[in-house]
Amino acid sequence: MRLLPRLSGAQCKTLVWQLWGGWFSNMDDVAMRQPILECCRQAGFNDIVSGDRWTSDNAKRYGLTHTMGVNFEPWSLNLAPHLKDHPDQRLIGTDGKPNDRLVCLTLLLGEGWHAVRRALDEKLQSVRPDTLDYDYEYSPANGPHSCYCPRCLQAFRDDAKLPAGTKLDPAAIKAQYWTAWVDFMARRVARLFGRFRQTVHELSPATRFSVYSGYQTPDNADRYGVDWRYVGQVKGADRAGCGYGRPVEAIRATVDGLRGIPLVCGALLVPYERDVLRPVLPYTKAWLLRTLIDSTGGLLAYDRLSFDGRTWCGSSAASNGPPRWSRGSGTGQSWLVRNRGPASRRRR
Numbered sequence: 001m002r003l004l005p006r007l008s009g010a011q012c013k014t015l016v017w018q019l020w021g022g023w024f025s026n027m028d029d030v031a032m033r034q035p036i037l038e039c040c041r042q043a044g045f046n047d048i049v050s051g052d053r054w055t056s057d058n059a060k061r062y063g064l065t066h067t068m069g070v071n072f073e074p075w076s077l078n079l080a081p082h083l084k085d086h087p088d089q090r091l092i093g094t095d096g097k098p099n100d101r102l103v104c105l106t107l108l109l110g111e112g113w114h115a116v117r118r119a120l121d122e123k124l125q126s127v128r129p130d131t132l133d134y135d136y137e138y139s140p141a142n143g144p145h146s147c148y149c150p151r152c153l154q155a156f157r158d159d160a161k162l163p164a165g166t167k168l169d170p171a172a173i174k175a176q177y178w179t180a181w182v183d184f185m186a187r188r189v190a191r192l193f194g195r196f197r198q199t200v201h202e203l204s205p206a207t208r209f210s211v212y213s214g215y216q217t218p219d220n221a222d223r224y225g226v227d228w229r230y231v232g233q234v235k236g237a238d239r240a241g242c243g244y245g246r247p248v249e250a251i252r253a254t255v256d257g258l259r260g261i262p263l264v265c266g267a268l269l270v271p272y273e274r275d276v277l278r279p280v281l282p283y284t285k286a287w288l289l290r291t292l293i294d295s296t297g298g299l300l301a302y303d304r305l306s307f308d309g310r311t312w313c314g315s316s317a318a319s320n321g322p323p324r325w326s327r328g329s330g331t332g333q334s335w336l337v338r339n340r341g342p343a344s345r346r347r348r
């Protein structure tokens with residue numbers, strides 16, 4: 001038997017060191033929650049993804065901020081009561097039927113947004129998170145904002161400069177106009193993120209808005225609905241997160257597209273499927289530092305339920321290096337530049 005070293009992590013003041021909490025907010029035993037937060041602190045984490053008021057109130061005692069996921073499910077931003085009173089605002093799905101809990105995207109980008117604003121206000125007031133995060137991995141065909149109502153189809157017709165009488169429905173779009181639709185949706189979704197960000201700032205100035213999706217690969221907008229170049233253009237988030245694999249070119253393209261919005265890169269413990277029995281590969285210091293160097297805003301660890309002692313220790317070790325990082329005030333990349341600067345001057 002070999003005992004692991006004590007955790008001795010440092011919590012960075014400038015970069016995000018985020019732990020996805022793994023149903024943390026569902027734990028009803030507060031006595032068990034506190035040691036988990038203490039373990040996070042000792043392993044160098046400074047942010048936890050959770051979702052309830054208890055986390056907002058208590059995480060700060062451990063040097064952690066609280067990120068809460070947000071979406072349009074009934075337990076999050078519940079628009080069903082609003083749509084009951086305004087059935088004409090319902091999103092029309094691929095089956096041509098109105099959806100009782102989703103609002104048409106054209107309306108969300110216009111006057112229909114106030115329903116979301118009210119729901120956001122309620123969430124921010126009741127939970128008081130430090131960051132709201134929209135995990136956006138939806139196909140433009142049938143995601144929560146893919147609306148095929150006459151308003152949205154006309155908007156697409158105008159945008160794609162199609163003749164006035166062009167017949168449009170989900171099947172025709174998929175068969176004939178898919179590339180244009182993907183781009184149209186990616187631009188509209190980026191504008192929607194911008195509305196989220198602006199509204200969150202108005203309702204709760206200290207709260208940030210972040211978006212998670214895939215890296216800027218050629219097919220990310222097709223698969224997951226996000227083209228980071230559009231998010232960068234409209235300043236659609238205070239922070240972005242990506243995590244699948246380590247596609248080096250796509251990471252660069254993501255950073256470029258974001259135009260200065262910090263990118264938090266993922267270190268995903270695999271396998272995370274509960275029915276795969278292959279052991280999880282634990283974090284090493286090198287893995288996490290490389291992730292950090294890839295990023296411009298920090299790293300996200302996914303997720304707590306797959307952690308073992310070696311992974312906690314890997315985070316602790318990585319959080320103590322690079323040696324001069326606590327003095328860095330900018331992003332991972334500028335930190336590298338700064339560290340190279342004095343050395344090259346010395347050489348001269």
Ligand SMILES: [Zn+2]
Pocket residue numbers: 091092104105106107147148149150151152153
């Ligand atoms: Zn619509």
